[in-house]
Amino acid sequence: MKLKTVIKRSGTMVNYDRSKIVSAISGANRDATTKQDRLNTSEIDIVTNAVESAIENRESIGVEEIQDIVEKSLMEKGFFDVAKQYIVYREKHARRREAQKKLMETYRDIFFANSADIDLKRDNANINTDASMGIMLKLGAEGSKHFVDNYVLPEEYAIADHENFIHIHDKDFSLITFNCCQIDLLKLFRNGFSTGHGFLREPNSIRSYASLACIAIQSNQNDMFGGQSINAFDYAMAEGVRKSFKKAVKSEIKRAAFYCNVDDANIDEIDFEICRYSENENTAAVEHLSKTTGLNEKLAAAIYKEACKDVEEETHQAMEALIHNFNTLHSRAGAQVPFSSINYGMDTSPEGRLAIREVLNATEAGLGNGETPIFPISVFQLKSGVNYDFNDPNYDLFQKACQVSAKRLFPNFVNIDAPYNLQYYKPGDYNSCVATMGCRTRVMSNVNGPEESGSRGNFAFVTINLPKLALEAKCNIDDFFELFDKYIKISHDYLLFRLKTIEDKHVYNYPFLMGQGVWMGSDKLKPTDSIKDVLKHASLSIGFCGLAECLVALTGKHHGESEESQQLGLKIVGYLRGKTDKFTAIESKNWTTFATPAESTAGQFQRSNRKKYGLIKGVTDRNYMTNSNHVPVYYKMNVMKKIEIEAPYHALCNAGHIAYIEIDGDPAKNPTAFEAVIRAMHDSNMGYFSINHPVDRDPICGYTGIIENECPHCHRKEVTCGTFHINRLKI
Numbered sequence: 001m002k003l004k005t006v007i008k009r010s011g012t013m014v015n016y017d018r019s020k021i022v023s024a025i026s027g028a029n030r031d032a033t034t035k036q037d038r039l040n041t042s043e044i045d046i047v048t049n050a051v052e053s054a055i056e057n058r059e060s061i062g063v064e065e066i067q068d069i070v071e072k073s074l075m076e077k078g079f080f081d082v083a084k085q086y087i088v089y090r091e092k093h094a095r096r097r098e099a100q101k102k103l104m105e106t107y108r109d110i111f112f113a114n115s116a117d118i119d120l121k122r123d124n125a126n127i128n129t130d131a132s133m134g135i136m137l138k139l140g141a142e143g144s145k146h147f148v149d150n151y152v153l154p155e156e157y158a159i160a161d162h163e164n165f166i167h168i169h170d171k172d173f174s175l176i177t178f179n180c181c182q183i184d185l186l187k188l189f190r191n192g193f194s195t196g197h198g199f200l201r202e203p204n205s206i207r208s209y210a211s212l213a214c215i216a217i218q219s220n221q222n223d224m225f226g227g228q229s230i231n232a233f234d235y236a237m238a239e240g241v242r243k244s245f246k247k248a249v250k251s252e253i254k255r256a257a258f259y260c261n262v263d264d265a266n267i268d269e270i271d272f273e274i275c276r277y278s279e280n281e282n283t284a285a286v287e288h289l290s291k292t293t294g295l296n297e298k299l300a301a302a303i304y305k306e307a308c309k310d311v312e313e314e315t316h317q318a319m320e321a322l323i324h325n326f327n328t329l330h331s332r333a334g335a336q337v338p339f340s341s342i343n344y345g346m347d348t349s350p351e352g353r354l355a356i357r358e359v360l361n362a363t364e365a366g367l368g369n370g371e372t373p374i375f376p377i378s379v380f381q382l383k384s385g386v387n388y389d390f391n392d393p394n395y396d397l398f399q400k401a402c403q404v405s406a407k408r409l410f411p412n413f414v415n416i417d418a419p420y421n422l423q424y425y426k427p428g429d430y431n432s433c434v435a436t437m438g439c440r441t442r443v444m445s446n447v448n449g450p451e452e453s454g455s456r457g458n459f460a461f462v463t464i465n466l467p468k469l470a471l472e473a474k475c476n477i478d479d480f481f482e483l484f485d486k487y488i489k490i491s492h493d494y495l496l497f498r499l500k501t502i503e504d505k506h507v508y509n510y511p512f513l514m515g516q517g518v519w520m521g522s523d524k525l526k527p528t529d530s531i532k533d534v535l536k537h538a539s540l541s542i543g544f545c546g547l548a549e550c551l552v553a554l555t556g557k558h559h560g561e562s563e564e565s566q567q568l569g570l571k572i573v574g575y576l577r578g579k580t581d582k583f584t585a586i587e588s589k590n591w592t593t594f595a596t597p598a599e600s601t602a603g604q605f606q607r608s609n610r611k612k613y614g615l616i617k618g619v620t621d622r623n624y625m626t627n628s629n630h631v632p633v634y635y636k637m638n639v640m641k642k643i644e645i646e647a648p649y650h651a652l653c654n655a656g657h658i659a660y661i662e663i664d665g666d667p668a669k670n671p672t673a674f675e676a677v678i679r680a681m682h683d684s685n686m687g688y689f690s691i692n693h694p695v696d697r698d699p700i701c702g703y704t705g706i707i708e709n710e711c712p713h714c715h716r717k718e719v720t721c722g723t724f725h726i727n728r729l730k731i
Helices: 018-030 041-055 063-076 080-112 132-152 155-162 185-189 206-221 233-259 283-293 297-326 350-365 395-408 466-472 477-503 547-555 563-587 599-613 639-652 671-683
Strands: 005-007 013-015 060-062 166-168 181-183 228-230 340-344 377-382 412-415 458-465 539-545 590-595 659-662 688-692 695-697 727-729
Touching (some): 005 063, 018 063, 060 063, 155 166, 155 477, 166 477, 166 599, 185 206, 206 233, 206 297, 206 340, 233 297, 283 297, 297 350, 340 350, 350 395, 377 395, 395 412, 412 671, 458 466, 458 590, 458 599, 466 547, 466 599, 477 539, 539 599, 547 563, 563 639, 671 688
Parallel strands (some): 181 228, 228 340, 377 412, 458 539, 539 590, 659 688
Antiparallel strands (some): 005 013, 166 458, 695 727
């Protein structure tokens, strides 16, 4: 035989080896559909001989050409099923080579590219991928995704994700852990807890409560891949205020006894249910203090007043430290600021009100140079009878929340009064109040236990590319729904596959989340127990992206432009909700429908769609498709009309949703109008919402806020061509 060398794909030359052809045919043969389709040894030799006969007069040949001849020889000999398996084998290995090449390019970009130039390094705002530990985290993530894609995922899911029909979120963690948790701090702090490097006693002051809240979120994020939220921040901090107030009263009594030359008062007899902190004069507390300690009423009043001042100052300092800590402490090998959220607004006790007021004051003040803090994402829980109506006990705090949000973008607002949230509400039970992760994730219903917000979270979610389905269906609505069905099922099956991977892990794999009883039911487990039984409290979510572009593809107009499109949009999202409800009923798992928040997914989907289908006006002609069910941000429309259109989707998306209203100018100058928009969203039964507005950043001093003619922090007036030099952020 004349053939001596084979040219590999890399261009290198190797000696011809007959056994490699035999091995490749044998591999395809093992995958034959039935035993009758499989070749025996002599038949494999016949095919190999035919291949060699076709190439014997060549001095050298490329490996791809040999494979083409193998396919042709199998077909000519009538071995059609093995030929099919060989083609599948080639395609699979081609994808693996492509993935390997992409991985190496990714590694190159991580190491050498400017972070401003690539989306890869902007995946998460809370990770510094220019820092050494951030680079290490990203390298590990990309390597993990490559391994999962090529050696773990069943073919059907890998192809659906690779071709961008769906997006598997946080794929790098799919063999390791799950998504997020709402932390019940009152439950966690009771009797103390361990972070794995020592036991922390139950906190005894508001400073300690605030400090340990940060540590709890930091520790829990080391066990999970998503965000961490405190579902009842005000109720938890109120306990710290009560303890600090007791200390302050005792300290002021001792000081008074020393300076006023009186005998030591009978401190231990004070009933702190009567002598409680109050924002205003508290005659009953003063009388009780005087009667119990034997001090005259004037001195008792002075002691009480000073103790209130002490705890107000301590609470202010604690909340200021909390805001600074959340923006500076790190998790995951020092590479990531925890994605943190806190929910508050419902505690009407004096102590709870103080905690709410001071965390709002700290958010309003900002960081060291007046920068707007990114974390925690604050969420103010709105409830008629608690803080929404003019005569409600916490109405003043709602007004304060509007004032702070108008300046700092946060807090956002969650609507406890929306019917789908109100059904869970029980007065006085903080775990019955719907809370949310800052990004929008919502967990409440539970077919396997208590329907509560605390101690639970989402397991994982998958997002479906709606515009791609519409374009694949050639804009035929019936064909669209047929494809929608297919990818809902693929998403469902993938999540069950992922669940099976994680549920056999043990408590010791999650030393804080499970080991310290943060997750519902985990406090009853031993370190060696499986977590399978407690994962039943998590939600599994199927989300969607690009409803607006999907509607343009199907009808020519999005839901902001046409009532017909709006009804179709509600039908599409309602169809997904019907499917997840059915899965829940059949499987006794908490399946939910998600209005996906991930901006990076919107960009990835759009690039993929444009590459395959070209530029289509209103569908693929922008850099990002529209998130979830939003009306496109570029489409100018009346605020109230936008609210009217988007509100019905919130009732359908029980895994989470949000509405953003974009306004120009400085809303802090018109707090009445700001509150009016919040009220409009609440009264339309939106579940979670926010007002977005411009935030300016002085590039010299770092001040973040509204800058007009002069920076309020450094008073800089640099002007070029009549324009103040600022960076304008849209968050």
